[in-house]
Amino acid sequence: MSSATPRMPRPSLRPGVVLAPVLVVGALLVVWQLGTSLTGTSVTVLPSPATILTQADWPAIGAATMSTIGSVLAGFALGNLVGFALALLVSASRPLADIIYPGAVMVRSIPIVALAPFITLFFGRGVLSAVVVGALIVFFPTLVNTIVGLRSVPQEALELGHVFNAGPVFQYVRVRIPFAMPWFVSALRISAPGAVLGVMTAEWVIGGAGLGxxxxxxxxxxxxxxxWGAVVLSAVVAWALFSVVSLAERLFLGWAVRT
Structure with a gap:
């Protein structure tokens, strides 16, 4: 007597997942264009999309966008790596949790503008400082979400590991970390726009060659x-990074995606 082997559902992208954002952005651009045309809004206040498209300095915007993207990706990677590593330490040790977690909350609560002089002193003006600021914005959501995931493992799974004499390292690699992945990816989606905001703030306050x-x-x-062209491009960069993370979630964590 044979039995069919159950298969994990294959992740798929519904057409609406891609089409809906395009339609929303298109509708906003149409409303923006009509609103500025009908109300006669001054170009010095809010130029229309057509005016931005024809009069903005796009070569300068393109060069600034590439600089910002590099800093955003580096800060995003660094911040998430640090947040994930700290979450592992916090979940594994109560003494470390009592030290790391309050310190992380304190660092995250300090405004970036207040930290700017110290960041400039240590890392100078330029790309490296922007990367550090982006990482500071990113690491905290990853830290908090990953801790929740690591501590939300069903007790039955942990007890099963004890039955088979699984050590702490094995339980983290095979049980806790895989179970925490949906929380970790949720943190990535939360921090994607934050990385762009942090880098642009650093470029504005500290200095750099990017969109800020x-x-x-x-x-x-x-x-x-x-x-306004630079502002729109910054929104596009944030949306693109968010979309890449969401796509990766559907491809690699399809078993955890419900919608």
Whole structure:
């Protein structure tokens, strides 16, 4: 007598997952264009999408975007790596948890503007400081979410490991970490826009060649179409990073995706 082997459901992308954001963005652009045209809004206040498209300094925006993307990806990776490593330490040791967690809360609660002089002193002005600020924004959601995942493992799974004399390392590698992956990926989605915001803030306050710096320079130079072009591109970068994380979640954690 044979029995069929159960298979994990294969993750799939519904057309609406891709089409819906495109339609929403298209509708917003149409409303934006009509609103500025019908109300006669000044270009110095809010230029229309058509004005931004034709009058913005796109070569400068493109160069700034590439600089920001590099800093965002580096800060995103560094912050999530640090957050994940600290979560492992906090979940494994109560004394370490009493030291690390309050310290992380304290660091995260300090405004970036207040930390800017110290970051500049240690890392100088430029890309490295932007990466550090991005990592500071990113690490805390990853730390908190991953701790929740590591501590939410069903007791039955842990007891089964004890029955088979599984050591702490084995339980973390084969039980706790896999179980915590959905929480970790949720933290990645939360921190993706935050990484862009952190890097642009650093480029604005500390200095750099990215979109944050270009927004300030364009505003001071009254080049409002370029300023808004940089703002729109920063939103596109944040949306793209969020979408890549969501796609990776569906491809590699399809068993945990319910919607």
């Amino acid at each position: 710096r270009l927004v300030v320079q364009s505003w001071l130079g009254l080049d409002i179409p370029t300023m």
